[in-house]
Amino acid sequence: MIEPHAPAPPGSPPSWGGPCGPEAPARLPVRPAVGRFLVLAGVFVCAACGLVYELELVALASYLIGDSVTQASVVLSVMVFAMGLGSLAAKRLRGLAAAGFGALEAALALVGGSSAMLLYAVFAWTGGWGGLWADGPRILLVAFSLAIGVLIGAEVPLLMELIQRVRRQDPGGAVADLFAADYVGALVGGLAFPFVLLPFLGQLTGALLTGTVNAVVGAALVLGLFRRDLTRRARWLLLTANAVVLALLATATVLADDFERAARHAVYGQDVRVAVRTGVQEVVLTGDADGRPLDLFLDGRLRVRGSDERSYHEALVRPAMGGPHARVLILGGGDGLAAREVLRHPGVRRVDVLEADPGLARLARHDPGLSTLNEHAYGDARVRVLSGDAFHRLRATPSATYDVVISDLPDPGVTASTKLYSQEFYGLLGRVLAPDGRLA
Numbered sequence: 356m357i358e359p360h361a362p363a364p365p366g367s368p369p370s371w372g373g374p375c376g377p378e379a380p381a382r383l384p385v386r387p388a389v390g391r392f393l394v395l396a397g398v399f400v401c402a403a404c405g406l407v408y409e410l411e412l413v414a415l416a417s418y419l420i421g422d423s424v425t426q427a428s429v430v431l432s433v434m435v436f437a438m439g440l441g442s443l444a445a446k447r448l449r450g451l452a453a454a455g456f457g458a459l460e461a462a463l464a465l466v467g468g469s470s471a472m473l474l475y476a477v478f479a480w481t482g483g484w485g486g487l488w489a490d491g492p493r494i495l496l497v498a499f500s501l502a503i504g505v506l507i508g509a510e511v512p513l514l515m516e517l518i519q520r521v522r523r524q525d526p527g528g529a530v531a532d533l534f535a536a537d538y539v540g541a542l543v544g545g546l547a548f549p550f551v552l553l554p555f556l557g558q559l560t561g562a563l564l565t566g567t568v569n570a571v572v573g574a575a576l577v578l579g580l581f582r583r584d585l586t587r588r589a590r591w592l593l594l595t596a597n598a599v600v601l602a603l604l605a606t607a608t609v610l611a612d613d614f615e616r617a618a619r620h621a622v623y624g625q626d627v628r629v630a631v632r633t634g635v636q637e638v639v640l641t642g643d644a645d646g647r648p649l650d651l652f653l654d655g656r657l658r659v660r661g662s663d664e665r666s667y668h669e670a671l672v673r674p675a676m677g678g679p680h681a682r683v684l685i686l687g688g689g690d691g692l693a694a695r696e697v698l699r700h701p702g703v704r705r706v707d708v709l710e711a712d713p714g715l716a717r718l719a720r721h722d723p724g725l726s727t728l729n730e731h732a733y734g735d736a737r738v739r740v741l742s743g744d745a746f747h748r749l750r751a752t753p754s755a756t757y758d759v760v761i762s763d764l765p766d767p768g769v770t771a772s773t774k775l776y777s778q779e780f781y782g783l784l785g786r787v788l789a790p791d792g793r794l795a
Contacts, residue, residue: 381453381520382583390521390580395536397576398514401460402540403547404569405507408467409434410548411562412503415471416496418558418637418654419478430500437504445509452516453581457593459513460573463506465600468566470499471559472607472614479618511537517581554634559615563608570600623652629722633714643724651690651725653715653765659690661728672696672761675795679758681705684787686745686775688763689715691729694738697761698730706738707757713742745775749783756787760794 383390412430417423448455478492511533518529552561574597582590607614619627619639626647629640636654643649648661672693681704685693689710697706710716719725720733732738741748762784767776774780784794 381517381581383521383580384583385580387522391518393576393580394514394518394521395532397572398510398533398536399540399543400572401463401510401514401569402537403544404467404565404572405463405503405510406541406544407548407552407565408463408470408503408507408562410545411467411471411558411565412474412496412499414548414553415474415558416492419474419482419492420496426496429497433497433500434504434507437501438508441505441508441510442512444505445512448509448513449516452513452520453577453584454589454593456510456513456517457573457577458596459506459509460577461570461593461596461600463503463510464566464570464573465603466499466502466506467569468563468604469607470503471562472611474499475559475618476614479621482622520581520584554632557611557615557632559611560608563604563611567601567604567608570597570604573597622655623650628724629718631714631718633712633718635712635714638712638715638718640718640722640725643728649724649728656765658765659692659728664692664728668692668696668763671763671795675759675761675793676700678791678793679789682757682789683707683759683761684709684757686760686762686764687711688761689713689719689740690725691716691719691732693761693763694732694735695729697759698732698735698737704737706735707741708738709741709743709745709748711742711745713740716740716742746780746783749780749787752787754786755789755792758789758792760784760788760792762795 381390385393409430413423413427416426416430420426445455474492474495477495481488481491515529515533518533548561552565556564574593577585578590578593585593616627616630619630623639623641626641627639628643629638631638637652639652639655641647641650641652642661649659650657650661651659673696676697680697680700681702683697683703683706685697685706685708687710688694688708689712691708694706694708697703708716716733719729726733733740762775764775765772767773781794788794
């Protein structure tokens, strides 16, 4: 819990630069009103970056480790606990608020910005070693959650000290202003991650860019606004530290594509032929050259093994096709393999494939290896691809529309698909099935 501002006790160390103690107004290069606005703008940006780090860890852990509910719970609970520790630890730095905040932001930018890449590296190169190494990603996830949480938690007490140094006001008003900027920044960061950073930059580059913004804003706030509170040596140390952090993040950004390719080869082997992020998930195809069987991975999980997929899809589809089967709905099955088995049966007039990821269906239609495996099912005029949320689609579907429903969905351990195994969802399926219809 963050304590409201109180004057530092007698004997507290002075700020690194000079004769003024923590209760003296800061010697700012701008008017106090402008300085206060700049501090609150810094709070806004730092809060946005902090939430991006948090969401980045949750997303990457869900992708690498699975079970997104568990991973989100671990990250959030550990990080909130660590924020409390960081807030307590920052009390000792209030007399060095400017220098402490500058060092804190450089450390947070480096740790938060590199967290995704390091977590992915441990998963890719040590995850298959077995033994203790198999838990490496989980251990590193907790370590990053602790470190980032401590650094984020230490921000607010130091920023509280800085905003009071700009212009002293009642503690309640200062806390309200600070937390308002913090919460609005968190909102912006929370929206930017899924709608901007993840689809346009990807997980690794998005985290590195966030760290870069974090470092630049932290350094600019301290070295630009509070530079007179720092000694010459302190200014050079902070400038050098931030330059090193920015150089490391920039180097990692330049190498991110090569790193991802090497990591994919470490995870999937040397046969990676296609690796694409569709906006819904990462799709990786391996093999299908020189007699090697094609394997399909979705978000790191093996979904199709070309060497034995036929027995799986035959067992899924054939039992349901024993009665009337003119109208068939396939849930999932964007790879086209269930549709291939359905089309083998005479009398099929219509096949609707309801796939949440239209990018996967496009790949299954156009990729030479995958389209050969599904026997060009999407080229059949009877097949129609539908996209969107399955709940929404089924609620808008008239009753008794289909004779057969084939559910070729991810297992319910993937949190996004758990609602597709609920009583409510099966109730919707029962409504769209004909009276003698069948669900597999």
